[in-house]
Amino acid sequence: MNKVDLKALLDKYLNDQCTAAEASLLFNEIQKPENELLIRNFISNELNGDPIAIDRLFANEKAIETVRKTLLVAVKDSSKENNRYSNFNTRFIKIFLSAAAIFILIASATVYLIYRSELIKGKTNSEDLKELVTNIGEKKRIQLYDGTTIWLCPSSKLKYRDQLIGKFREVSLDGEAFFQVAKDKSHPFIIHSGNMRTEVVGTSFDITSYSNLKIFSVSVVTGIVKVSSNQPQSALTKNVVLKPGQKVFFNRRDLELTVSSSKVQAVLNRKSGILSYNGTPIQEVITDLRRYYDASIKLGDNTSSCLCFGDFDTSQPLSVILKQISVSINGNAVEANGGFIINGGCKEP
Known part of the structure; x- marks a missing residue:
């Protein structure tokens, strides 16, 4: 039936x-x-x-x-x-x-x-509902009433309250943020990101959950993090518990959770605005850079299949970072019409 x-x-x-x-x-x-x-x-x-x-x-x-x-x-x-x-x-x-x-x-x-x-x-108490928003290239840091500190990345939105209501400390995130959650076993800290739910007691981790992405991710630095789905039909079965050095990819379409290893230092680098990549498709790298820089960045036909390696400091001008990326893939970055185009092929293995 x-x-x-x-x-x-x-x-x-x-x-x-x-x-x-x-x-x-x-x-x-x-x-x-x-x-x-x-x-x-x-x-x-x-x-x-x-x-x-x-x-x-x-x-x-x-x-x-x-x-x-x-x-x-x-x-x-x-x-x-x-x-x-x-x-x-x-x-x-x-x-x-x-x-x-x-x-x-x-x-x-x-x-x-x-x-x-x-x-x-x-x-x-709707007047207590706060919203923190960052624009392209803007980062903000906030400390909540319980001592939790959040580093909000560019093009992100955080909704939160300045007081405890009920048994849970709850916020919602559309974008990316690094959390350093104050420990309180009596009041778990929950982050709602679309249909993904992240629950902790006291730990530090990064969440990437831009609403226009098909895949969300959570990377743990310290402590234990539980990631699950808000969907009723999956709430009993679709969840994972992550430890330091682990990362989960959450497919928003089929609610699948895939766990992999993660470099703790790379996660900490992102909090500081340093983007670290180790064989990441260049399309994902460019998507990241577009959130940090208000400029058009396009890829040539021979460039779109390249993989990117290296650390890139977003405090540097975009032209500097694109030059570094171009050298790493055996290509070149050309400035045109107020934006950039990366042409060229990838290095032979």
């Missing part, structure tokens, strides 16, 4: 339109493990897909599961008693499903009301 059928059947039962056969079917479907995520999605829909509320919903899964188990145990005991009779009591099915439906609705309504209250509180 797919999601639409299950929801339709549940809606039909709640409107007292189910036959005994349909009620029995719903009874069986609710208990199936493969429908667990469908039920969770039904609840999350009550939250209108809000990523923060959904995160918190899943954080309460243990409490919800306790209610579920208690309910099923009680029903099982009642079922044994009922099976002493030759015919199955339709009224008993209705009573059970009333309890099952109530469980789902209570879970949904309780979570919804709790988080709706928090959202209302957040709206009441």
Whole structure:
């Protein structure tokens, strides 16, 4: 049974339109493990897909599961008693499903009301919502109320609050930033970047999550970092835990997480505006440079397949950096029409 059928059947039962056969079917479907995520999605829909509320919903899964188990145990005991009779009591099915439906609705309504209250509180304190924005070539550093320090890279946007609301320290990022998070085990620090969620207690790491990119990444310098998806259907299975010297690539389309090694010094260099590359496609390098310099940079036909190696200090003029890149790929940078074109081929291996 797919999601639409299950929801339709549940809606039909709640409107007292189910036959005994349909009620029995719903009874069986609710208990199936493969429908667990469908039920969770039904609840999350009550939250209108809000990523923060959904995160918190899943954080309460243990409490919800306790209610579920208690309910099923009680029903099982009642079922044994009922099976002493030759015919199955339709009224008993209705009573059970009333309890099952109530469980789902209570879970949904309780979570919804709790988080709706928090959202209302957040709206009441909307004046506390801050936004830090950087333009092309601009970098900013900010320290939050908890002592966390954030280095915001060019062409980026950070949304945050100047006080703790609820159990989590939360910000949202569109762009790139280096985080040095103050340790607080009681209040995890969460960064929302589109459909990627990064959670830490106290550590330092870099996040690249420009909204126009297909692939996001998180690189860890110190501590432990958990990266997962905000999507309900993947929240239980798609997550990784990173250690220092590790990096994860997050594919926003298929929600895949790919872990690789990362040079800590290269991550620290980026915080200081030094871009380090080790066999990076030159298209990615040029994309980085366009965020740091307000100038047109184009690649010639023979250049687009080149790989780039080296460290490039963005405090230097763009012409200097492009000359260094051109030499490394056996090409040349030409200034034209207020911008630059890199021509030439790559070095033979």
